[in-house]
Amino acid sequence: MKTSSFPTFSFLALLCTTTVLSSPSYRDSVRRDPGPHPPFPFKTLNRTAGPPPEDTELHTGDITWFNVSLGACGWMNDGYAQDVVALSYKLMGNQSWGNPYCGRTITVSYKGKYIQPMVVDKCADCEDPDNIDLSVQAFSELADLGVGRDKATWWFNN
Incomplete structure (x- = not known):
């Protein structure tokens, strides 16, 4: 009669997986929260905004x-x-998380x-420091997504 080692192997695999996943070194190395959440509100369309203050860098x-x-x-x-x-x-430079531009x-x-x-976020394809990449929501408030790329002026608020 032939016996199968599959049940024994399955049990050992489960035991090893449970042991590894519950070990403190593994649990501490896994980051479940991707980081702090940005301040709200996100949607800040300002249809009445005018030109920037005179001393603003455009x-x-x-x-x-x-x-x-x-x-x-x-x-x-x-x-x-x-x-x-x-x-x-x-x-933005090399720094990502904690970058002083984040949240502005x-x-x-x-x-x-x-x-x-x-x-x-940081735009890896923006070779010119004045180029920006907008979310779908933000871009669509300015133009049809089919435009794809166009010139615009922008400035920091804070």
């Missing part, structure tokens, strides 16, 4: 859109519901429309 560059999720600032984002932005890596808002002016997205 940036003029390309605006594009992207699908947002876990950004360089360490926050989970929903780019279909939130006005968020990724700044150029040349502006900017005003984007495009063909008479204004939005105020929050910085939550």
Whole structure:
């Protein structure tokens, strides 16, 4: 009569998996929370905004859109519901989580429309420090997504 070692193997595999997953060194190395959540509100469309104050540094560059999720600032984002932005890596530098730009808002002016997205990510493809990547929600408030890329002016609010 032939005996199977499959039940014994299954039990040992389960025992080893349970032991490894419950060990303190494994539990401590797994980060369940992706980090702090950004301040609210996200959606800050300001249709009555005017030109920036005189002493404000203006940036003029390309605006594009992207699908947002876990950004360089360490926050989970929903780019279909939130006005968020990724700044150029040349502006943000090497630091990601804890970057001083994270959580700041900017005003984007495009063909008479204004939005105020929050910085939550770094744009790795933005070679010009004045180029920004907007969430789908933010870009669609300024233009049709089919536009894809256009010039806009933006500045920091805080």
